[in-house]
Amino acid sequence: MRYRTIGTGAAAREVSAIALGAMKLGGTVDDDTSFAILDRFADAGGTFIDTANNYMFWEPGCSPNDSEQLIGRWRASRGIQDGDGIVIATKLGARPTLPGGGMESWEGLSAPAIRAAVGGSLERLGVDAIDLLYPHVEDRTVPLEETLGALAELVSAGTVRLVGASNHRAWRLERASAITATRDWPRYSVLQLRYSYLRPRLDIRLPELGHVHVTEDHLDFLRTENADGRPTALVVYTPLLYGAYTREDRELPAPYDHPGTPLRLAALDTVAKQTGATYNQVVLAWLMDHDPPIIPLVGVSTVAHVDEAVEATQLKLTAEQRELLDRAG
Numbered sequence: 001m002r003y004r005t006i007g008t009g010a011a012a013r014e015v016s017a018i019a020l021g022a023m024k025l026g027g028t029v030d031d032d033t034s035f036a037i038l039d040r041f042a043d044a045g046g047t048f049i050d051t052a053n054n055y056m057f058w059e060p061g062c063s064p065n066d067s068e069q070l071i072g073r074w075r076a077s078r079g080i081q082d083g084d085g086i087v088i089a090t091k092l093g094a095r096p097t098l099p100g101g102g103m104e105s106w107e108g109l110s111a112p113a114i115r116a117a118v119g120g121s122l123e124r125l126g127v128d129a130i131d132l133l134y135p136h137v138e139d140r141t142v143p144l145e146e147t148l149g150a151l152a153e154l155v156s157a158g159t160v161r162l163v164g165a166s167n168h169r170a171w172r173l174e175r176a177s178a179i180t181a182t183r184d185w186p187r188y189s190v191l192q193l194r195y196s197y198l199r200p201r202l203d204i205r206l207p208e209l210g211h212v213h214v215t216e217d218h219l220d221f222l223r224t225e226n227a228d229g230r231p232t233a234l235v236v237y238t239p240l241l242y243g244a245y246t247r248e249d250r251e252l253p254a255p256y257d258h259p260g261t262p263l264r265l266a267a268l269d270t271v272a273k274q275t276g277a278t279y280n281q282v283v284l285a286w287l288m289d290h291d292p293p294i295i296p297l298v299g300v301s302t303v304a305h306v307d308e309a310v311e312a313t314q315l316k317l318t319a320e321q322r323e324l325l326d327r328a329g
């Protein structure tokens with residue numbers, strides 16, 4: 001396993017270079033399989049686990065508590081304590097407040113909503129403090145100062161260790177950075193966005209509600225924050241496009257239907273043949289050594305998925321292979 005640092009100073013944490021997406025665990029993936037997945041990831045040196053306070057409310061038969069509660073049960077059964085090196089990230093703001101509700105009833109990011117949501121996550125995860133907490137999506141009905149102030153209170157009370165931002169536009173991140181710098185509040189030191197090797201058209205909407213894709217502006221913002229001494233990590237979700245790189249039963253979503261896609265797939269094929277790695281592993285290796293560096297957040301539902309992702313941390317692309325992949329499409 002390779003490792004990366006997120007956060008700074010006393011709040012800095014070392015995390016595995018690949019994060020495990022626990023979205024389906026405890027929901028569509030049964031407890032035995034979920035525990036086996038988490039055990040395998042931890043045995044392989046994996047220390048970074050991602051969940052949210054709403055996974056997977058949209059799936060029939062599942063509840064928004066499933067993923068956090070599953071992680072809580074796994075921690076308890078394995079005797080994992082705070083400080084044992086496992087870093088759990090969770091998110092708030094996009095949990096329906098009504099049973100069967102959707103986006104119209106999301107809890108949002110007001111100060112009272114944030115305070116209320118955190119208590120639920122602490123209880124379900126069975127932790128004294130949340131290692132990394134992200135607002136899941138933007139809430140423009142609430143002043144950014146109110147959201148950032150509520151997060152600052154939680155950090156100062158020791159209830160949250162690091163704060164990040166998920167699915168935020170680049171200009172909102174810059175605005176948040178300016179506010180936290182002026183008030184001396186904790187910054188968004190981790191960003192979570194959608195990204196993979198294949199690029200979607202950004203002039204049409206992604207089909208998934210709430211997903212915000214990495215743009216050139218995000219990358220420019222990140223490089224500048226890091227160069228200016230404000231370390232900011234990038235975690236990316238849906239890196240494997242739900243398995244569509246390798247599986248015939250998975251179609252690429254419509255925004256990926258453009259002339260650049262076959263060119264990128266051809267470059268991926270060349271590098272996979274040269275390295276003997278799978279397409280998924282080349283994609284993950286390309287992400288890990290990206291500029292700025294990226295922590296891929298891989299969603300899994302089997303132990304074999306964990307193995308394939310973890311093995312990708314051994315793969316180092318040559319400068320020529322990177323160049324071929326970067327220039328394609």
Ligand SMILES: NC(=O)c1ccc[n+]([C@@H]2O[C@H](COP(=O)([O-])OP(=O)(O)OC[C@H]3O[C@@H](n4cnc5c(N)ncnc54)[C@H](OP(=O)(O)O)[C@@H]3O)[C@@H](O)[C@H]2O)c1
Pocket residue numbers: 020021022023024050051136166167192193210211236237238239240241242243246247280297298299300301304305308309
């Ligand atoms: N911040 C956000 O708004 C946001 C949004 C989405 C996801 N996330 C986080 O990111 C994580 C990953 O995202 P994701 O699940 O959307 O995307 P993903 O990692 O691209 O796809 C995960 C799915 O791909 C399939 N898969 C995984 N590894 C595979 C392999 N080696 N071979 C073949 N198929 C494989 C599995 O599908 P099957 O299970 O069907 O077999 C798996 O559930 C989630 O668990 C969640 O923690 C965050």
